[in-house]
Amino acid sequence: MARNKYDIDETLEAGFDFGQLKRLAKYVGPYKKDMIKAIVIMLVSSALSMLTPRFFMTIMDDYIPNKNITGIVFLSLLTMVIAIFICVSLKVKIILTNRVGQNVIHALRRDLFVHLQELPFSYYDDRPHGKIQVRVVNYVNNLSDLLSNGIVNTITDLCSLLFIIVFMLTINVKLALVCMCGIPILAVLIWTVKKKQRRAWQIESNKQSNLNAYIAESLNGIRVTQSFVREETNQNIFNQLSSDYKSAWMNAVRYNMMLSPIVDTISVLTTSMIYVLGINWMLGGEGNITAGVLIAFTGYISRFWNPITTLASFYNSLLTSISYLERIFETIDEPVTVKDREDAVDMPPIQGEVEFKEVDFAYDDGIKRLDKVSFKVKKGESYAIVGPTGAGKTTIINLLSRFYNISSGEITIDGIDINGVTIRSLRKQMGVMLQDSFIFSGSIMDNIRYGNREASDEEVIVAAKTVCAHDFIMEMEQGYDTQVNERGSRLSQGQRQLISFARALLANPKILILDEATSSIDTETEMMLQEGLLKLLKGRTSFIIAHRLSTIKNADCILYIDQGQIKEMGNHDELMEKKGEYYNLYLSQYSFLAS
Known part of the structure; x- marks a missing residue:
């Protein structure tokens, strides 16, 4: 086509x-x-x-x-x-x-x-x-x-x-x-x-x-x-x-x-x-x-x-x-370019160690989006990825989830090349919340349960409470049984994101990916959500993409990406001491917020 x-x-x-x-x-x-x-x-x-x-x-x-x-x-x-x-x-x-x-x-x-x-x-x-x-x-x-x-x-x-x-x-x-x-x-x-x-x-x-x-x-x-x-x-x-x-x-x-x-x-x-x-x-x-x-x-x-x-x-x-x-x-007849290899095996239970080794990636236009990206994440660590628009932040998590094939290099989880495992067994152990908080037509309960169909009603409610979605859900006419329209048109953008957040949490993933997960949540809700986030991230390897830098100050490591390359790497305090790109980005945002 x-x-x-x-x-x-x-x-x-x-x-x-x-x-x-x-x-x-x-x-x-x-x-x-x-x-x-x-x-x-x-x-x-x-x-x-x-x-x-x-x-x-x-x-x-x-x-x-x-x-x-x-x-x-x-x-x-x-x-x-x-x-x-x-x-x-x-x-x-x-x-x-x-x-x-x-x-x-x-x-x-x-x-x-x-x-x-x-x-x-x-x-x-x-x-x-x-x-x-x-x-x-x-x-x-x-x-x-x-x-x-x-x-x-x-x-x-x-x-x-x-x-x-x-x-x-x-x-x-x-x-x-x-x-x-x-x-x-x-x-x-x-x-x-x-x-x-x-x-x-x-x-x-x-x-x-x-x-x-x-x-x-x-x-x-x-x-x-x-x-x-x-x-x-x-x-x-x-x-x-x-x-x-x-x-x-x-x-x-x-x-x-x-x-x-x-x-x-x-x-x-x-x-x-x-x-x-x-x-x-x-x-x-x-x-x-x-x-x-x-x-x-x-x-x-x-x-x-x-x-x-x-x-x-x-x-x-x-x-x-x-x-x-x-x-x-x-x-x-359209070829499935991202598929299991003939010798692919099921991914063993993930522990959470992730490594990118000299990873290159380009879309069909041939322009490189990632250039020799290398980093290693230990089990349970949280990595934040920041940088200007189009720098390659979302591309990194898309490659980790095998939504695209890498051009060269290697991505491993627990030392296993993800290209050698079945896509289904890999993604079932990962929780992904993308920028587009898509809501399907049906009840709020079904939307949260989308990633874990066997979850009980009680488990759904616990997940919603963890991400501070429970209160606004209970204020709706039928609570968790309230029917929402396609794409969640009855909900605000912030409410849709919270429901998507609960959906990702309920899947109980070993690796959690949050792509602008709090971008549409007001500051008051975000402060309430921080405690839930700490519980959510505990014991899980996580990748967080955020333009709002206040949400990633506590990350174990922050990667500053620009033009497809890692320009800076370290925790918040270390990067602030370097007074480099991250420092300038943080100050510009802080000054804006302060004003």
């Missing part, structure tokens, strides 16, 4: 391979019994429906001239029984195919979502989330008709077409050939528009993706939009994206709509030819053509072009689905 924003179209890194349809077929494989049942039922009903025109021919040419009332009644009743059977068969087919289709869609969406869960932070860093979401929801949903009806209908219609041709040939070869003379013309027209049609649907999927990306971005930033009175500007952007999508959709549909009138026109022309030539041959005594034969052919010719129309519709649906399918499989 190409990196872009909402106003830049995506480009496929590889052209579509029809072999991917085989890949889609693997999702259908587990439900082949239902598919076979539906196909058999439809084939039987299709074969029986072919008898009706034959019955009419028999009635016209034999039973009516011979006044065979019994035969007429019998064939009429038999026709009615066949009609009832076809209706029941259609109902059963709809149930079976929709069940198969929805099961396949569920499996496809599940695999897509599971893979998205495994992709590293780097995948999401500069990709609009709306363009990712549209693949999981809209694109997968657009495959529904293809999977629920297209496959079965195509197989049964192909067989029905074969049945019809056989029946027509057994009645009259000349009329059968007249009926089929339009197929080559249709085939040439389909082949002519194929490439343009696929390209049109690719453009449509791009515009749909752009629109979805902008909607997601706008909803996430609605407070900023209203604060800066950007509603009219955003509306103009939305209208332009929506207009682009409408134009792309109309263009794509134009190609789809071409086939149906073409098929209808060819059908009308061949039907007219059947009547003109058939009547002439009948009047001239050629070809053994009777009124019953013409009536039978009239019934068959409509049946002949119906499956062709359905097949043309399936072809349209296939080309439409291909434009979505290639995007879905492109996402599923």
Whole structure:
């Protein structure tokens, strides 16, 4: 998936391979019994429906001239029984195919979502989330008709077409050939528009993706939009994206709509030819053509072009689905760059000694964010990381949690290279509170319990009390059972951070990482929190990133990071005595606070 924003179209890194349809077929494989049942039922009903025109021919040419009332009644009743059977068969087919289709869609969406869960932070860093979401929801949903009806209908219609041709040939070869003379013309027209049609649907999927990306971005930033009175500007952007999508959709549909009138026109022309030539041959005594034969052919010719129309519709649906399918499989094929090695083992119970050895790191842009970073943390020590914005502070803790792969060097915990252990076993023993205090929709209790699903209610409450969140939670209408919205919009930023803090504490990690954990907490709450922090940090190796230096004065060691390098290292008193970068930073902040 190409990196872009909402106003830049995506480009496929590889052209579509029809072999991917085989890949889609693997999702259908587990439900082949239902598919076979539906196909058999439809084939039987299709074969029986072919008898009706034959019955009419028999009635016209034999039973009516011979006044065979019994035969007429019998064939009429038999026709009615066949009609009832076809209706029941259609109902059963709809149930079976929709069940198969929805099961396949569920499996496809599940695999897509599971893979998205495994992709590293780097995948999401500069990709609009709306363009990712549209693949999981809209694109997968657009495959529904293809999977629920297209496959079965195509197989049964192909067989029905074969049945019809056989029946027509057994009645009259000349009329059968007249009926089929339009197929080559249709085939040439389909082949002519194929490439343009696929390209049109690719453009449509791009515009749909752009629109979805902008909607997601706008909803996430609605407070900023209203604060800066950007509603009219955003509306103009939305209208332009929506207009682009409408134009792309109309263009794509134009190609789809071409086939149906073409098929209808060819059908009308061949039907007219059947009547003109058939009547002439009948009047001239050629070809053994009777009124019953013409009536039978009239019934068959409509049946002949119906499956062709359905097949043309399936072809349209296939080309439409291909434009979505290639995007879905492109996402599923996105490599998981941060993953377990084949020889990875579970991380033993962590004691807490951490060491960075000559660690280098650069993002995809190639610019170094860390340059030969080395330090060692003993078990139970607290290390604070400070420095200017963009210095590499958050990068250090992201590498320790293996959210990214290091470029070179080594990171060890208790002497074990973290690249050699499974990611799950590593992260389960670490508690991370990132700058973005994300709150999920649900109760406050569930949000705190997110990192430890087996924790009791009492343990949740103890964690909340430790981080000074208990009082404000109890003031809410339902206490810990209060439902909060997605991203915690009902809570203040400080309240969201305290809940996230309790969540990290409840996980009972051996290594605790706090990234700006107190940045949105007022000074009074922070003073209350300090006692809880001391209890929390006791016996745990901890890394604390903070711009508010008053929160890290008691750290065992402070690392001053700038331009990806450790410029100074020591405790607060030692660094103040050096009167270097940390000293200047502290004084500038202290003077600001004092003023």
